């Protein structure tokens with residue numbers, strides 16, 4: 001009979017907690033291990049956005065120690081918040097990333113201290129109603145990860161699509177997924193299929209779509225990822241988002 005290695009009772013002891021800004025739920029988690037990185041690396045050449053996000057779901061779920069944790073129940077901004085907390089405890093609070101200057105296109109390496117990022121608290125988690133012309137009211141929801149899992153499917157991001165097409169599809173899907181109900185003088189449509197919601201998003205005039213986009217943007221919370229820097233070559237003031245996927249755990 002072989003005895004279990006003595007070190008076993010001393011690994012898996014690195015645990016941390018954080019409170020999610022949306023649900024206010026406290027989550028207990030451990031840093032990402034080398035074994036988990038190995039698993040993540042098997043997705044390194046994966047280009048499908050949906051599959052990449054699924055790999056991150058697995059990574060987060062396998063880092064969380066809280067009983068009954070269900071990633072589908074996380075608000076998408078709580079998921080991002082938790083991912084950054086896990087990153088901080090895994091690789092430290094300094095994140096390095098490359099950005100291209102909007103004006104001269106030169107690349108520069110940026111460093112940000114993740115502990116210095118501001119946290120935006122959600123005002124509330126109620127639906128937001130956007131009034132469009134023709135008495136159409138769009139009810140927007142605070143998206144949970146399960147909403148995206150159900151509606152943002154891999155087939156919407158085909159391999160042969162261009163980057164611009166993929167970006168367009170992401171925008172359409174993200175906003176369609178945010179729609180909970182559509183209210184018109186004929187009544188309220190609930191339980192709309194993603195197909196119907198995509199049709200709606202693609203058929204309304206662009207200035208109406210901008211109203212929806214503005215409201216969806218305003219419903220964001222958690223880490224403030226807007227980032228400003230002056231280009232060292234041409235001094236242009238750039239405004240960007242911190243690309244948190246780039247070299248995130250590597």
Ligand SMILES: [Zn+2]
Nearest residue numbers: 101104231234
């Ligand atoms: Zn520049």
